Amino acid sequence: MRSRLEWRRAVVTAIETPAEDVRAVTFTVEGLRSGFDPGSHTNIKVIIRGEPALRTYTIIPSAPGTLKIAVKLHPNSRGGSAFVWQLQPGDETEMTEPENRFELSWRASHYLLIAGGIGITPIYGMAQALARRGKSVDLLYAARSRGHMPFLDELENLSGVRLRTLLQDEGQVLDLKAEFEALPPEGEVYICGPHGLLEAARTLWEESGRPMSRLRFEVFGDSGRYIEQPFEVQVAGTGHRVRVRADESMLDALMDAGVDMVYDCRRGECGLCAVSVVEASAAIDHRDVFFSTEERHSAAKMCACVSRVCGGTVVIDTGYRREEAA
Template sequence: MRFQDNWSPATLVSTRDLAPGIREFTLRPDDYPCAPYALGSHIKVGVLVGGQPDVRSYSLVGEAEPQGYRIAVRLAEDSRGGSRYLWSLQRGAHLDVTSPTSLLQVDWQRPQYCLVAGGIGITPLLGVAQALTRKGADVSLHYAVRSRREAAYVEELAALLGNRLTVYAADEQQRLDLGRLFNGLSSGATVLFCGPMRMLDAARSAWSACGRAPTDLSYETFGSSGRLASEPFKVRLRGSGEEIVVPRDRSMLDVLNAAGHEIMADCRRGECGVCTVDVVDIAGEIDHRDVFFSEAQKHENRKLCACVSRAHGVVTIDTLERADAL
């Protein structure tokens, strides 16, 4: 497996509100301090949802600090319960966390770095901006938010980057034109992106239209984001015809496993493809929320990542024919 989870108990040592609906949590594992973690790292946090244990993944904010791990959590309106649980905790609360893991690759030899964040996607990029600035790199950050009052860490970023930070506030009719931005980059420039799925789709499309190499666009997204609102849907199993309802606050992966169908999984972020299941039929629409499959594969609707993707209606799947996805 790509991910080896090393869990340890931790204490919530502090919280602070960054913006309306966004709260920062500082978690100190019992075995802290630990070695500095890679840029763009995330940790998994044990939560309780409906009284049952569950796991959520959060990007670490900034570079390693002696106080502990910092995460910023948006209290999502369509939350599956993880953000509500964390927001209910008080200082001194105990919970379990994993060691940091990073999938965001930073090539330190590039002539120019362009960081692009959408909303809470700023969290993994703050540490990247800190490290690149310290190294004297040519770096800029483009930050798209619904409003300036919801722009977490904007003061810290402004002090760090000065006029190399550009904030695009939707309520001020400011729009981030990704095509124009990418066309203006120098040859050999690289983009590091983190934001919701729709914004990632737009970024990949604009990047390709500019004739840039796909490997020069690195990205992370949050698996809870999708094109469609989360709502209950049905999963029908080919062969048995059994139908299972997936509530709006649980993943298909967790519901299938709870029903005894043993779907393998690894990252639980829609990145590794281990939890892929075959789609036999769809009466409705699939909301692919992964970054594992290409746009063409998603359009075919032949497979989906059970850890993050959802549906509207009824999706018929086969959990057995999965060897080619592993």
Template sequence: MRSRQEWRQARVIDIAHPTEDVRAVTFAVNGPLSAFDPGSHTNIRVMIHDAPAIRTYTVLPSAPGTLKIAVKLHPNSRGGSAWVWSLNPGDVTEMTTPENRFELSWRASHYLLIAGGIGVTPIFGMAPALISGGQSVRMIYGGRSQAQLAFRDELETLLGDDLELFVEEEGRSFDLDAEFSRLPLDAESYVCGPIGLLNASKAAWQRAGRPMSRLRFEVFGDSGHYGESAFWVEIPALRKTVEVRPDQSMLEALLQSGVDMVYDCQRGECGLCAVGVLDHEATIDHRDVFFSPTERAQNVRMCACVSRAPGGTISIDTGYQSAPL
């Protein structure tokens, strides 16, 4: 189960490096391409270990007829970032026309944008859209070092004093409680970054007594706790055992093995792909933002699209009780 996708052939026409470990790739896309809102994403057909796969990336503002992405070369990558870093001008692939599940509401009196690391990509499109629309906006942006803050110069030029940078090597980190406490009552905050930042933002937003409908976030599915390694999934109801390779998600492995699954966002947000955990010998690495911290600690359900059980075996119930495949 997924949203309707329209695939287009795409050719690499430009490569740039906003930072040493971030690569921006611009594609010319065949056929008419409608304007897209900030926060939109595209799916890209990639090759990982000579096998086809699909990865999802935010699309950045770019010229008409083009789609631009920025990808960090991540040490825990399942192969997508390495593939993007292997591209050269003239290389051809396929991409979907953009869709948006992280759109601006345009209903608030003030917007607080929060970006952590490469989570800046959707926020980078939101900031100029809000400024050009005459909206009140502040942005806080954090990273490990000044050199790793992609698009910092462009954002400083655009936002001036309404941008504040927080760099770990300088001992500076977000004070989310203080940030949220001084927002107007009808303000909204948009957050993208590591799962730790998203969970901290949700907790601070709740402590501030603010409605959750006014906190929007997007996930890129890495907890940072583990490197990627293979694991095995047993489905007793289907009498199947499926290997999940380091370069694929549990959801991908189950689908490729013929296991029926319900899913949608593939980012750990909607919960549709959640499976019941019957038993596990490995520590479950929960990477979703759908379940509460209490629910994740109970280890009775996990989101198949992002969460993992590195190096071990887990037994699950997918919810389907049909005859064995």
């Protein structure tokens, strides 16, 4: 359960290809409020295998009355990106008023923005907003090649932002430790990228002794180590035995089966959907950034919105989640 979403009718009005594997779609949205902070996201109703579902995407700066998203077509997609990629001008869906869980503080003496691949979507808006306010900004943008870097031209022409690109195809690597060491004491870091990048950043930041409030991050989807497989989840004490398809989350499957779940972000960040793992017959593919490395290794809990089991069966207890939410 989460706060009620405000759905709006949305019509596709423009489609662009800002990188070879990324499609940007602009929607004209009825009754939309204006003035969204950088880092905000919207929910969009999608159809996956004929069934309605919900996906969440960061919004990119766009004209008043419109919402723009950029979506990478990923081979491991559970269907959301495939839906967005087949949209054509004039197609209709519904979207929500944007919300923000990846907010800029505006208080820092210096900002280090780090984006991995499609993780540029919130960072792009942040760079624009900080530059407009004359803030000190470094932006590190890592991707396979220049062709895999959406909005690179726009960022290169953004005055006031020191942009550095790191191209994996050319063997360039991101040295997070050195970047953190070079950061002024009052500096803040904002990162959006795959799970492994955020894990490394969090560990190095903790080791640096800097306040955790000055490291903010957002993970993007499809960050698991394993290909999605169907699995079964049994809810201890309730008799529920639920099949989770490869193209749906455990959270969605449980709620569809009538299991009362608590959730909010659906991105593995808030921890509200966490459940205890009683036993699992296969490895757990943790895809959250809520639990510590030690907690994930213990495999005692998992975030139902993003984490999965690599086939087989997992027995969960939702009592832990209820206690935490109370």
